[in-house]
Amino acid sequence: MTSPSGSMPSEAKAFLDQHPQIEAFDIVLTDANGIGRGKIVRRHELMSIYEGGRHMPISILGLDITGEDVHETGLIWDSGDGDLRAWPIPGTLTPLFGTKPPRGQVLMAMYHLDGAPMTSDPRLALARQVEALAKKGLHPAGAFELEFFLLSNERDAEGKVQPARAVLDGRKSGKTEVYSVDHLHGMEPLFSDIYAAAKQQGVPTETVISEYAPGQYELTLNYRKDVMRAADDLILLKRIVRAQARRHGVTACFMAKPIEKYAGSGMHFHVSLLNGKGRNVFTETDGETRSLPLLQGLGGLIQTMAESMLVFAPHANSWRRFVSQSYAPVAPTWGVNNRSVALRVPAGDAKSRRIEHRPSGVDANPYLVAATVLAGIVKGLDEGLDPGPETTGNGYEAVETRTTMPVDWRAAIEAAKASSFLKGALGEDLHRTFVAIKQSEYLRVARTVSELDYHLYLHEV
Template identity: 75%
Template sequence: MTAYPSPSGSTLAEAEAFLAAHPQIEAFDLVLHDANGIGRGKIIRRHELAGFYKNGRHLPISIMGLDICGEDVHETGLIWDQGDGDLRAWPIPGSLVPLHGTTPPRGEVLMSLYDLAGRPMTSDPRHALQRQVDALAAEGVYPAGAFELEFFLLDNERGPDGRVQPARDVLDGRASHKTEVYSVDHLHGMLPLFSDIYAGAAKAGITAETLISEYAPGQYELTLNYRTDMMQAADDLIRLKRIVRAQARAHGVTACFMAKPVEAYAGSGMHLHVSMLDAGGTNIFVEAVEGEYSAPILHAIGGLRATMGESMLVFAPHANSWRRFAAQSYAPVSPTWGVNNRSVALRIPAGDIRARRIEHRPAGVDANPYLVGATVLAGIRHGLAARLDPGPETTGNGYTDAQDAPPIPVDWRSAIVAAQGSAFLRNALGDDMHRTFTAIKAAEYARVARTVSEVDFDLYLHTV
């Protein structure tokens, strides 16, 4: 029995128009993102695309209950509790795009899961973000924003010490192990790769903007155009990661989206810039007198501070995520807030007051942008509804001036426990997404905890 018309709002006309405009494309990647933000799905041939738009595609419910290694996590309740039955995936309207530099030519389309009656599958991260967007719309406000993408470009081979090393320039093979922060000349060696990344982003309808050499050898940052649609902002980020990874591979280097791949240097964040618009498109965070911050932006910060501790698992979801949080590292270690201050967790950037926004800095680049977006919006909703006071502003060093900040977990295990018991996070993600996400994280923690690593041998083999 078909569930057509598509519950996602996609139409067969979109597919037909795309096929007519791109006769050279032979196949399509169908991509669904799980709790970890991993793209899962299928590659179909050209003649199958119309059928996908007419009838969707069956996928097993267990696809949303997988851990980071692709293994079933039975505690999610999405495996044998439901007989691993099929759900139906439907294309996301407007997400059908050509891919850059593929041979033979290929396209891509994002999809979301629904049950066979057309209801949203509630462990799909995209639906979790949509719930918060819809809830804000019901309250008369509409989130706008953009994510920043930090990442490393690494050599495909480890160094003599067995550790990862920065990639050589793809232009001429030149190597640098310096922190080339803000060096424009250093960027030139990677321009052939970044030109392809920009071309891939343009084909996907993504406006990738400023390129920076960041604060570690081999680390870079790409910024994205601000969106008046928070879902589009999350789509942009997750698609850009895939574009960067594919183009890096084509140029013979590895794109790394671990939060902290090199212990001696800064990790990679996924800062979210967010503002709120009213029904007329006016930014409600803008103050009447510059520097006298509006009640909405202060209440929003209050909500984000109050809920950050129980939300940290979303922002730092993996074992490696927690290595990023260290003093003087440009990663926040407590829920401080401030103006034009990069040592805090919640920053009001300097600039034109018409663009007034909050920069949410805790999330690592390894986090799922849909879940980060859902959790941040829920925190803002909480602050606006309860008219929360954000507390004192940090005007100096946020790594030392945090005595009045609410406590947050200090390690991964504590973050898992806090998330499991959080009524706020359960409401932010929805009951099923909350259960699925925390179960997957608990399973990943258990996998890491039982693994005997090289660190164990280094510390203890000849000493205990």
């Protein structure tokens, strides 16, 4: 059977010939929450996966954050939880770094048994947006930034998470240490392994910085002309960071707001559009201050931001990140060279002009984020939308003069559920699946009696 994903048995054969020591493979399918689901298969099974795909239950795409079935997705008993067929994503078959015994890994995408795309697969939702742009003669390029915390495996005296000690010498720091190069040296053994693993997997990882909180870091990725690969890069890099942190005795944390008194972690998405000749259409021409496609793209993103926030902030914890003057945007604003806005146009060479989309937390699914952002840009281009005046200076002061985002998770769920735009951006099936999962998770959180309940009410009511 011909692979609908474009994978070829020759890729697997060449890999097996080149890596005779690898005994097993992680086959990884990304669900709506961005979690890798799948199996570990033995070496002798790999060729059959490339020749005929691998059966996996449809319910794997209808799970909540804990791996529980969400029946309201329609992907569990409504379908009899039948098998579909997962196929390898070309170019993602790589060795894993530091595993004993040696293992490999390949990303997968889900298709129906007849080869038709499974419309609740997040990666295929992004593929649909890329295809829609291709019909307009446009090709999205981009890259993600990955912010995260490195935490100790031990809690503090109050039972809360705490920043990890330096893996080099065990030194502990409670300082912010933003942009401190010396502070990075304490984590050098870990980051060296992260870079080695990324190189082995073909993930173009670049700069590392110490971010704006104790234990917080950022890794950047090289800009890709293929936005599908850019999203794959982010998925792979998170897996690399988590695995290498574990090997070094610390925890990589991708919660949007793990420590309440410090800044949260974002997943900024840089995006531009290339025409058929490879020219960036966001680049201004002679006499222009800003190109019309750039402004219209910004207009589409601003108009659709409120109803899309569930994609950018998908969890209860996500909403704790949005605090004024915290480098997380709190209103649908845009500006040039301004980190207080939601949509930043970075300074630099006009040929590399792009939009930096800043609302998403690091806990968001990059496939869904990219699909939603591209759909917003297309809406702006198709309808000639005006982004309104540029925000200069402190963007947090612009909150009262602009249409605001949902104030909490529940409001975001309701906005997403009612959104015809988001239904088009994700596709009806994935929209239904994603909203159902979020509604189920919301009810679980809302009905949980927490320590905060006891603190507030036990002796007071």
